[in-house]
Amino acid sequence: MRRPLIPLLVLAVMAALSGCATRADAGGRLPVVAAFYPLQFVSERVGGDLVTVTNLTKPGAEPHDVELSPRQVARISDAKVAVYLHGFQPAVDDAIEQNAAARGFDVSSAVTLEHADEAEEESGHEHGATDPHVWLDPTRLAAIGDAVAERLALADPPHAADFRARAATLRQQLTELDGEFSAALSTCQRRELVTGHTAFHYLAERYHLTQVGITGVDPEAEPSPRRLAEVAADARAHGTTTIFFETLVSPKVAETIAREVGATTAVLDPLEGLIDPDADYFSVMRANLASLTTALGCTS
Known part of the structure; x- marks a missing residue:
């Protein structure tokens, strides 16, 4: 008469063990x-x-x-x-x-x-829209x-x-x-953010900047001659002084536009991965903010 209890006891023990297994x-x-x-x-x-x-x-x-x-x-x-x-x-x-x-x-x-910003339409990037x-x-x-x-x-x-x-x-x-970010970027002379690839939509939207991406979200995409000409014209029209390129990506495209319009280049980190083992999200974002305030002519 006691045998039916054995499977129940086994199941109870197994259930208890499975609960402990969450910390593995x-x-x-x-x-x-x-x-x-x-x-x-x-x-x-x-x-x-x-x-x-x-x-x-x-x-x-x-x-x-x-x-x-x-x-x-x-x-x-x-x-x-x-x-x-x-x-x-x-x-x-x-x-x-x-x-x-x-x-x-x-x-x-x-x-x-x-939806990603301009330049995405011609990039055909795998992330879609x-x-x-x-x-x-x-x-x-x-x-x-x-x-x-x-x-x-x-x-x-x-x-x-x-x-x-x-x-x-x-x-x-x-x-x-x-x-x-809100305080530092509220007093900028320029609000156009020219970047090597279109990775900064959310940052630009949050702080009322306009992102102009040379390529789409895909950092490996090659811009067309037409796109290079469009970005160069936009940079000249807005007096852009800095063309941003990203870590983990070649700066050549950004350097091409910078030479074309007489601007400098600087790093804006999309934080997809860290290079400096002593850095973290906060330190990289604050470095990005310093680069932005310099490039956009923001006053404290």
Whole structure:
């Protein structure tokens, strides 16, 4: 008569063990994978010492066309949460769909992706009509941080309050950064932002600038002679003094336009990946702000 109880006891033990398995690594932390740097940054800030975050894009690598090694795919399979941006990295999309579909978190569910600016139409870029670089608007990154906190809370309910508290701290820091940008960029002599590729739509929209991209969102796209002539004419008409190029991308196109119009070049970092190991999202964004205020003739 007691035999039917045995399977029930086994199931109860298995259920208890599966609940403990949410904290799977040797240090008792939640294993998380992040597709590229801004998502790594948010996951680490929100997760703190409760998570171990693996970035699927190596430092200094261009993330758009990343290819994953078998070891990275195994990391995705083992992760309790996989944070990514659907459509930005096809290889990551495929790996998560095949190995962690139920554990993947697409951050585009937390923000609205918008149409890219001019130059995108002739680039034929694989991302289609939307610009993925939402993290360059600190307020949108704050929304992503809140959403990541909820996803981590779902994976590790006992620490939900910790994740939410860290997300609130991150939101406050990003709000302060947003205030710095708003104040510094409110007094600029020029508001046209000429960039090597169209990665700064959200930054320009947030701070009332006009982005003029030489190429579309794809950093590898080659501009047509017609597009080069259009950008040069626009730069002359607005008295542009600086043509921006991005980290991880050749500056040759920006240098061509700069020579044509008698301007200088400077770096504006789209923060797709870090080169300096001592830098982080905040330091790079503040370096971007310094470059912008100089190039656009902003007064304090």
